[in-house]
Amino acid sequence: MDIVRFGRGNRFSLTALRPQYSRVDLTQVRRFDVPIVFMLGRHDWHAPAVPAARYFDTIEAPSKRLVWFEQSPAAPNDRTEDRRRQGVRHPEPDFSLDGVTRPF
Numbered sequence: 001m002d003i004v005r006f007g008r009g010n011r012f013s014l015t016a017l018r019p020q021y022s023r024v025d026l027t028q029v030r031r032f033d034v035p036i037v038f039m040l041g042r043h044d045w046h047a048p049a050v051p052a053a054r055y056f057d058t059i060e061a062p063s064k065r066l067v068w069f070e071q072s073p074a075a076p077n078d079r080t081e082d083r084r085r086q087g088v089r090h091p092e093p094d095f096s097l098d099g100v101t102r103p104f
Helices: 002-021 049-058 080-086
Strands: 036-041 064-069
Touching: 036 049, 049 064
Parallel strands: 036 064
Antiparallel strands: none
């Protein structure tokens, strides 16, 4: 039942917000003052892998990490098998700006 509600809520949000998010162009933003993590699926149609990786390469941030999900489209968090195969449970990049590492 929850998966049905999740799907309905997701569809509602995407439909309602599309006019706004379809006009956002982050390619002009190159500097971030916060740590950045990109989690990309090789088969994602919404954020195609090659352009997303190229954009990632242009970003300046205190810390950044790119995590690839080779067998996943969008939402690799829903692909438990893909995460297990790749040994990824959750990313733990080093965001130790003050010398203290904190899990992400």
